[in-house]
Amino acid sequence: QDVDLAAAAADSWQGFAEQAQAQGVTFEVDADTPSVGRLDPEALRQILTNLYDNSLRHIDEAGHIVCRIRREADGWTVAVEDTGTGIGREHLPRIFERFYRADTARSREQGGTGLGLSIVKHLVETHGGTVSAESQPGQGTTISCRFPAA
Numbered sequence: 001q002d003v004d005l006a007a008a009a010a011d012s013w014q015g016f017a018e019q020a021q022a023q024g025v026t027f028e029v030d031a032d033t034p035s036v037g038r039l040d041p042e043a044l045r046q047i048l049t050n051l052y053d054n055s056l057r058h059i060d061e062a063g064h065i066v067c068r069i070r071r072e073a074d075g076w077t078v079a080v081e082d083t084g085t086g087i088g089r090e091h092l093p094r095i096f097e098r099f100y101r102a103d104t105a106r107s108r109e110q111g112g113t114g115l116g117l118s119i120v121k122h123l124v125e126t127h128g129g130t131v132s133a134e135s136q137p138g139q140g141t142t143i144s145c146r147f148p149a150a
Contacts, residue, residue, distance in 0.1 A: 031067075060084070066082075
């Protein structure tokens with residue numbers, strides 16, 4: 001069904017706003033307009049919730065998270081970018097595997113299960129899309145979900 005991606009991005013953030021404020025983390029949606037895509041709204045909410053949760057788990061105080069929504073010639077890209085701790089290059093190929101945690105001590109301490117990104121991958125692929133990650137340790141991470149035009 002048609003979904004306003006920018007509104008979904010902002011709405012999905014609401015459950016994290018209090019925690020983010022306590023951590024001094026700011027958030028913004030940077031979207032092309034109009035930002036209406038044909039996606040399952042519940043799946044999109046789950047994707048965004050998992051990505052936001054992951055970013056907040058691995059971000060220091062006074063960090064920043066942005067959800068960028070871009071219209072492409074053949075669909076949409078929804079990317080969540082953070083200024084968090086980043087992921088080492090050796091871990092990037094495996095972060096979408098079930099139960100994989102790049103930082104096991106920190107993840108266990110903060111309650112991570114290693115399922116969030118594998119769920120994101122599954123939901124994106126269910127919509128015929130792809131997911132990728134870019135990261136630099138100490139500089140943050142961007143997870144990009146590309147969805148085809150309906």
